[in-house]
Amino acid sequence: MEVIKLRYPFDQTLIPDRPSVLAMGFFDGVHRGHQAVLQRAAAQAQVHQVPLAVLTYDKFPGLVYESFPGRFQYLTPLDQKLAQLERLGVEIAYVVSFTSRLSQLSPQQFVDECLMALNPVEVVAGFDHTYGDKTVATMTNLPQYAAGRFAVNVVEQLSATKQKVSSTAIRQALDQGDLAMVNDYLGRPYTTPGTIVHGFARGRTIGFPTANVQWAVDQRIPAIGVYAVRLKVGKTWYPGMASVGHNVTFGDDNQKTIEVNLFDFHDQIYGENVVVEWIAHLRGEVKFDGVDELITQLQQDEQTAREILK
Numbered sequence: 001m002e003v004i005k006l007r008y009p010f011d012q013t014l015i016p017d018r019p020s021v022l023a024m025g026f027f028d029g030v031h032r033g034h035q036a037v038l039q040r041a042a043a044q045a046q047v048h049q050v051p052l053a054v055l056t057y058d059k060f061p062g063l064v065y066e067s068f069p070g071r072f073q074y075l076t077p078l079d080q081k082l083a084q085l086e087r088l089g090v091e092i093a094y095v096v097s098f099t100s101r102l103s104q105l106s107p108q109q110f111v112d113e114c115l116m117a118l119n120p121v122e123v124v125a126g127f128d129h130t131y132g133d134k135t136v137a138t139m140t141n142l143p144q145y146a147a148g149r150f151a152v153n154v155v156e157q158l159s160a161t162k163q164k165v166s167s168t169a170i171r172q173a174l175d176q177g178d179l180a181m182v183n184d185y186l187g188r189p190y191t192t193p194g195t196i197v198h199g200f201a202r203g204r205t206i207g208f209p210t211a212n213v214q215w216a217v218d219q220r221i222p223a224i225g226v227y228a229v230r231l232k233v234g235k236t237w238y239p240g241m242a243s244v245g246h247n248v249t250f251g252d253d254n255q256k257t258i259e260v261n262l263f264d265f266h267d268q269i270y271g272e273n274v275v276v277e278w279i280a281h282l283r284g285e286v287k288f289d290g291v292d293e294l295i296t297q298l299q300q301d302e303q304t305a306r307e308i309l310k
């Protein structure tokens with residue numbers, strides 16, 4: 001996949017001078033709704049015998065309009081999003097810097113100066129995609145701005161039960177530890193890449209060494225609680241259980257950590273770049289009266305997690 005970074009006004013010399021089918025969207029999470037858009041676009045690219053291209057943005061557009069408490073946290077920070085897009089057959093990814101200047105374009109200017117610069121034969125997006133002022137920059141109005149220069153293909157709402165499959169719904173479910181819903185909406189397990197760093201070296205003394213995963217500050221992680229997980233170290237996936245929390249039993253006044261105990265595993269993995277694959281929520285975090293109670297609970301968690309991961 002070719003990744004082409006653009007700023008408005010676009011430098012036309014960076015853009016391949018050939019037609020493509022263009023899927024547009026922010027695509028945070030690359031969830032099942034996004035996958036439907038990309039599948040439709042891939043099929044149309046086949047029909048037209050042209051490459052499949054995607055127009056997306058380097059940051060959450062909402063950041064330009066309002067301030068968020070703390071830091072905005074993505075389901076898939078840019079690297080992960082691009083990896084998912086590539087996996088789904090995207091050949092060209094246009095990553096446009098989302099700036100005030102871009103946000104102020106009228107829908108007609110956006111179409112004339114941004115979309116047209118990318119040479120689309122057809123533009124595909126979800127039914128609720130907007131490319132400017134939400135009242136006018138709609139998919140319904142896009143054919144009017146396109147004025148016959150490219151075809152417009154709108155992918156209808158994908159519903160799981162009654163709720164729309166959306167990045168917002170997935171973020172809320174993650175915050176509630178509802179991993180079943182998260183993974184259902186994503187169509188794959190949620191993942192968090194990170195690096196193994198040192199903790200307080202207590203895990204090994206209670207028979208449950210825990211690899212501490214340092215993750216990117218702009219990535220959203222599941223709610224505080226205990227999970228069945230797989231951890232990718234090198235090229236291998238290992239089964240285990242993870243705690244997201246503050247080690248309340250030990251009274252650590254520390255930041256939130258992700259700690260993973262791997263089953264039947266004895267290697268030192270400090271410094272390894274890993275990926276946590278979140279499989280199932282087991283329980284919430286508990287403040288135990290002592291280490292013995294914690295150990296008993298961990299033994300039960302291990303049994304449950306082994307059963308789920310089998």
Ligand SMILES: Cc1cc2nc3c(=O)[nH]c(=O)nc-3n(C[C@H](O)[C@H](O)[C@H](O)COP(=O)(O)O)c2cc1C
Binds near residue numbers: 198249284294298
């Ligand atoms: C699967 C799992 C579940 C855990 N659940 C809890 C818990 O409910 N309450 C708690 O205080 N600590 C819990 N812990 C965290 C342990 O307290 C922590 O691993 C221990 O403090 C060792 O950390 P250290 O090696 O960084 O010192 C859990 C750890 C794991 C791996």
Ligand SMILES: Nc1ncnc2c1ncn2[C@@H]1O[C@H](COP(=O)(O)OP(=O)(O)O)[C@@H](O)[C@H]1O
Binds near residue numbers: 205261
């Ligand atoms: N089964 C295992 N699960 C997790 N980590 C393990 C395991 N076996 C060995 N280790 C190693 O032990 C480390 C965790 O040990 P621990 O005593 O919890 O110390 P700390 O939390 O200070 O890193 C991991 O980072 C890893 O290098």
